[in-house]
Amino acid sequence: MTTSQEDLLPATRRALLHRIAVAQAEGRAPSLVAAVVRDGRAVWHGSRTSVDGHAPDENVQYRIGSITKTFTAVLVMRLRDEGVLDLGDPLEKHLPGTGAGEATIAELLAHTGGLAAEAPGPWWERTPSSLRPALTDVLGEQPLLHSAGRRFHYSNPGYTLLGALVEELRGASWEEVLRREVLEPLGLHRTSAHPQAPHAGGWAVHPWADVMLPEPAEDLGRMAPAGQLWSTTGDLARFAAFLVQGDDRVLSAESLREMRTPAAPPEAADVAAGYTYCLGLEIRRSGERLLVGHTGSLPGFLACLTFSVEDDVAAVVLANCTSGPLLSALGADLVRIVAEAEPRIPEPWRPLKDIDPSVLELAGQWYWGTQAFVLRLTADGFLSLGPLAGGGRRSRFRACGEGTWTGLEGYYAGEQLRAVRRPDGSLSHLDLGSFVFTRQPYDEGAPVPGGVDPEGWRGIG
Incomplete structure (x- = not known):
């Protein structure tokens, strides 16, 4: 994606660059790349340090972790809009025999299905997918930790089930369906299930020394719908614009508004933090601003996509480190810098053409x-x-x-x-x-339930 650096004022561009420079230096990230989207297109791109000896641009892939879940949720919403399923359907209706079938599709999308947060066995993000060849290996003998629908409990296996649901109803792999129904129509040609050059390598940075250790890049196998994807700031900028505006080739603006609507009862700590989960998207409060999007992480990588619908500004931030800069706060700051320095100019008021x-x-x-x-x-x-x-x-x-x-x-x-x-x-x-x-308070001429006292309004005698 090409961007015009003239789309933002010089002072705004410098403030954005300063913010990512501070985040990269203080967070000790081997590299960090960011983009800002306004009015449906990328208007700024910035990066710090290098990948393979070059400053990373909007075409360098990073692993985006759980932002993958938003892509999977779009696939499920497409099935709903086509009438193939209802969000209130129990999973068992379409994908029997999982042991978690009492959870509804909406509950799985909102992480309220009661499933465990992680798969049983070794740390699934750093071990071969051959250890989890089947859904039973992802869910374990007791997949439910809580009663379905009662509480928010983030679940990677839940999105594995949603990916399996897509495969069952489409008769093709999750990766193939995603490419055909979302990536190709939206022009996300640098988003893929496996890395494609140029791409960043994942690193662990020692917490007490300025040295690094390469992280393994495992294929997640059955867990892919929860966190497999690699992408770029260019592609994620396009995806952010889609999440705000919609695209009838993929998903309508109305269905995306539904995805952005809170769907999970927040935990007490989340209420205090201003966090709630929707259908494949998160809402975070940053000051008076509500930001929608998703974060992601896998060993060696951090990712954030966030946007303010009211300001029509989105930010994408990617880094190749296991821990370090807090990208949700960084993304929020990039949105704030643009929204406050160059506030959205409202559309001109125009009267209705005709009225009944x-x-x-x-x-x-x-x-x-x-x-x-x-x-x-x-x-x-x-x-x-x-x-x-x-x-x-x-x-x-x-x-x-x-x-x-x-x-x-x-x-x-x-x-x-x-x-x-x-x-x-x-x-x-x-x-x-x-x-x-x-038209009047307790109008006696209207059928007000309970009637209106016939003596009418009065003072105190």
């Missing part, structure tokens, strides 16, 4: 009991309902026809908003999931 008078009639102030709400018509064709002031329930609504709309987020997600009219066609009230919204 019966819909326009809904706009304005409404009351739920005594709380004031405002319903607005937005240029994207949605209705937006929220409190007139302060906090409270709010949501956008998509038209469903015949005077009804469906909530898109928050408390009202999936709930139906209905405009109720009197026999003469005049507007009476709004019904939102059984809640009645009226």
